[in-house]
Amino acid sequence: MASRARSGASSPLVELTLARLKLFAREPELVFWTFVFPILMSVAMAIAFPSGRATRVLVGVPSGVSGSSLTKALEIAEGVVVKPVPSGDELRALREGEVHLVVVPGDPPTYRYDPARDESRFARLVVDDALKRASGRVDPWTAPEDRVQVAGSRYVDWLIPGLVGMTIMGTSMWGLAFPIVQARMQHLLKRLMASPMRKSDYLMAQLLARLAFLAPELVVPLGFGVFVLGVPFNGSVFALTTVSIVGALAFGAIGLLAASRARTIEGISGLMNAMMLPMWVLSGVFFSAANFPDVAQPLIKVLPLTALVDSLRAVILDGASVASQTTELLILLAWTIVPFGLALKLFKWR
Secondary structure, rough: HHHHHHHHHHOHHHHHHHHHHHHHOOOHHHHHHHHHHHHHHHHHHHHHHHOOOOOOEHHHHHHHHHHOHHHHHHHHHOOOEEEEOOOOOHHHHHHHHOEEEEEEEOOEEEEEEEOHHHHHHHHHHHHHHHHHHHHOOOOOOOOOOOOOOOOOOOHHHHHHHHHHHHHHHHHHHHHEEEEHHHHHHHHHHHHOOOOOOOOHHHHHHHHHHHHHHHHHHHHHHHHHHHHHHHHHHHOOOHHHHHHHHHHHHHHHHHHHHHOOOOOOOHHHHHHHHHHHHHHHHHHHOOOOOOHHHHHHHHHHHHOHHHHHHHHHHHHHHHOOOOOOOOOOHHHHHHHHHHHHHHHHOOOOOO
């Protein structure tokens, strides 16, 4: 009877994969961070950086000069918002970003601003032009303007692929490493060691189960961006799927390597943060990685999150093909093969 039951049982890889899928569905925290958090981040960033209209210039003027010729000249200037600022509160308003520039009346007026801030330097140019025109300045010539709006140039268009890449990284690493360490702490892995199961079956099952949730991870935030926020999707589903699968495998392998020896939740949490936080900062999720010095660019380019985010943006916004992303895919494949091989070698059941 027992022999028949054993002969009719599925392979360890299939059983472990199904078990991992059930465990994921029972973890509401992972469901939130995988599906809800990217949408909340997209909405917050779209509100904070409303690129659908021209950049507003917030100009502070002393409270007592409302209705003056200076204030009227600023109020009729395109894109300028005038805000009264109480005396002595100018520096705080500049620091908190309530205004980009403070204009102190005089002949000529004084511009008080922080030159280290891009928005303040821009405000200084706009205000100076508006006030000089109001004083009767005549330009020697006026250049013709050719205003264009490039699809995908808004900040939210640029952000959504970065959030998708960050979600793939987080789910792949936390979603694999955390349950393995938890099972080790509860001595469940020790019991599996007594079964005729290979380490490769167990680790591969974690990767396969992780891929089962990849489709909704892509569809939910990207679909919200396309249909609600108007983010363009110029690539093919095949290219998007290929890049996402390779990226998920890479970060899953890194998660398996991190969990191969970790014995406590505190230990794996510290290890995860030490690996993920630098990539959040360096890999261009929220701002361009080109802001970092040239000497750091070679290192940034070989980070797995950089390769994934760059490739997702190329596919989603530019319509890039799989063949054009060979370099990024090779980087991700290297981050899949090497960490998975090390995980097989270092993994311990107890």
